[in-house]
Amino acid sequence: MTHGTSTPQAQHSPAAQPWPEGVTRRYLTKAAELTGNHTLAVEVSEQAGEAHSRCTGCGHPERTYYAPEIKYRAQKHAETCRALPRPA
Ligand SMILES: [Zn+2]
DSSP states (O other): OOOSOOOOOOOOOGGGSOOOTTEEEEEEOHHHHHHOOTTOEEEEEEETTEEEEEETTTOOEEEESSHHHHHHHHHHHHHHOOOOOOOO
């Protein structure tokens, strides 16, 4: 039996996870906060004057031509979404 120092497990922070291509912002959902599953997020992408967001928990989409509005909508959805995706 060994006693002594233990090496702490490496913690993976949400910032260390690679983001999907084209995603410029991510907002963790309420479900991510409750479960610790940081793949549950509302992901925002902007392209050619259009801004899109999509929730990885429930699939809720948003689209606007006014980019600053998408940040507000994405964060608002993320703060309340408790959805979990169906396991594959
Ligand atoms: Zn959602």
